[in-house]
Amino acid sequence: MKVVRSITLIGVLILIGSPAIAGDLAATVRKAIEHNPDVLITQDDKRAIEQDVREAKAGYLPRVDVSAGVGGEKSDNTSTMAATGKNGYLGLHREESGIKVTQMLFDGFFTKHGVARQKGHLKAASYRVLAAGEDIGLKAAKAYLGVLQRQEQVNLAKENLAAHQRIHDQIRMRSERGVGRTADTTQAAGRLALAQANLEAQEGNLRDAQVAYVRIVGEMPVDLVLPVAPADKLAADLDALIGEARETHPVLLSAVADISATQAQHEQARANDFPRFDVELGASHNDNLDGVRGANEDLYAMLRMNYSVYRGGADLARKRSTAHRISEAKNVRARAEDQVIEEASLSWNDFITAQSRVDLLRSHADAARTTREAYVKQFNIGQRTLLDLLDTENELFSAELNYVDGKYRLLFANYRIVASKGQLLSALAVTPPEEAAAP
Template sequence: MRRRFPKLFAALSSAFILSNLSVGTAHAIELVPTVEDAILHNPEFREQVKAHQGVQADLRGAEGGWLPKIDLGAGIGQEKITTKTADTDLTRKEAAVTVSQNLFEGFATQSEITRQQARLDSAGYSAQAKANEIALSMVEAYVNLLKEQELLRLAQQSHETHQRILDQIIQRNQAGVGNSVEVDQAKARLSLASSNLIAERNNYRDTLARFERVLGRMPDSDLVKPTFSYKFPEKLEDAVNTALIEHPAMRSANADIATVRYQYDVAESAFYPRVDVDVKQTWDENINGIEGKSENFQAMLRVSYNLFNGGKDDANLDKVAASVHQAAEVRNTTRRQIIENMHYAWNAEKYIRDQLEFMQKHKDLTLATLQGYRKQFSLGRRSLLDLLNTEDEYISAQRALVSSQHDHLIAEYRILNGMGLLLNALNIKVDYALAENDYKEE
């Protein structure tokens, strides 16, 4: 049956590929819910959220430095004491409760809390940066799938057009109007159109696989083409300035600098004295060979000050100082990357937009030429080669226009991502890893 109806099977195969997104639910898929779904279920983003939660625990631990420490101790055992005058062998029992409150340790507690807060903010900004990255990947996969659907439709249309032309040429040849060379020529173009259709099916499948990788599942319905209405700054410099302020990757780098600066303050605390209040109550029995119970209460203000630690504290301070400069260089690298990405996205959007006007004119004029050639060919005033070349040129013009339209849409979203505003523009809230402070002055 396949051999008897090759055209039917080819048409059914293409129809299945073009319509497989309609299988399942009757509801169309829109961009914003798809992007939000991709972010929430992406393992890389979830990893960033868990990292943020881990730093939250570190912050709670640092805040515990403000609170007193309570220790309970108890013991029982045999104590044997031998002296010149007597020997004792008693069961020793002891119990104690100690409450310690640090009053001063060189501002270490305050600095550590501030450091952990900066780490927490950095983790929050990193999660937001990852969310922006995933959002852009999903947007690209979504728009590219729309593009490949349209290109596949055009490839199928081209195949059908060349098949129709071949049928006409065969009929003309059988009627004694044409010749066998025209039949071979039409068959050759049909073979090329068939090859292009197969290649386009492969491109579509690859794009579908990319979509599945980003979203985590295949689309189960038709995709709705998004409309872009965000107004960009008038100048590239304004967009770059916005990116350097708003982009979460830049904010995370600034928070990292603040983190190591506060870590330097923590390291400096080793050069200060430590002041603690210790309150201790003991309940003992048979202690030091003295039979009987005894109780002891102490309330002590203790001061300790390390005078020499083998140079370890100085070395640690130098290490942290180097880390501050290292974090600053990482921030500088991030800054350059953000500027570079903004230039790429801005230039792509501008030049593709300029091209679209000419591509649309090329398509319209080619269509007008094609329509004229079709009439002239039916009257015998145009050769088959002229008609086939114009058909191919029109298909190429359509493909170029479709590709550029979708590439321009992606470039617009890339600008939003470059400025760090993609999630805001899509009205997607990532409230799982928030940052409290901005460290742009670091």
């Protein structure tokens, strides 16, 4: 019991301590994308890969190495024998310094394919940023509509409670005048308590919706405006939706970019099949080197070739490994395509179902309201019982709750369809994060 109270208290503190935000759906989605950790993680990943690209490009530029050293040496060689006229070690204070500039001329296309590989990763990361934005945008839309739905249902519960209160008061007055029966008063009181419990339940659902909103957006919702469904952004049919999703969904585009990256990695693994050529320029200044007193200076310019003929089979293993990486990336892309098609199909089915239900639910609610009004008149002239009147109130309340639920299901289904092809942010006129790639 203490644990439950603690959790409840934490939730209340979160809601009270969170600043409020008023605005439309686009503003809510924009706010969620700016602060959601999932989006920020993908942005940092993309920025890191940008530096990986710069690191790969460094292979085209010259390399400068500076060295220096100081210490003592003991030498026994022909030079020391000539200097001392006897065998034995000659101890000297040794100093070294040098500079070397190396420019790659040909490295078996290692650098070229390394840059292409990182650019592929960069493109994939950019699409992942966009995919994260789309995903959080849809979650924000769901939370936004959830708050609006629960607010409407709370108002319905209040109206239902008010109706039960009127009936209860009416029955109690009749009973006090000796016209009504005590059982009617008891039954009306019981239904009034149920109506109060229904209001409590709907208010609890509203608080849950607000918590979900705060978790996604980071701020409390205030004065939310009912959005207009993006009907002009919907596809003509399921086949058209799947076709668009294949072309524009960022998850699928990211998987395609990853294939390019692994193909470049495979080509990079073949670099050791070729010799490497570098131009090397160097200079050195040494003192007391190898037992010879005095300065020892060098200046040189060299064309160097290095060809690794055999490295224990490591080069062959790496080529085989990267070939499997290409196959893996293609299978990941195939899996992503299946997931995109599945989500598009599910979102379309959800839309069709919600669209066919909403008019029926509205008709049911209208009929229940008309019936309620007729029953009230008939009850007042004794043609309907109290039970009839109370039942029709509950029927109306249930019908209107179902209609509100169906209405918001249809509205969310519109946004889900747009998101299933990766176009939710553009439909809401929300600018994607700067790090995101535009499909």
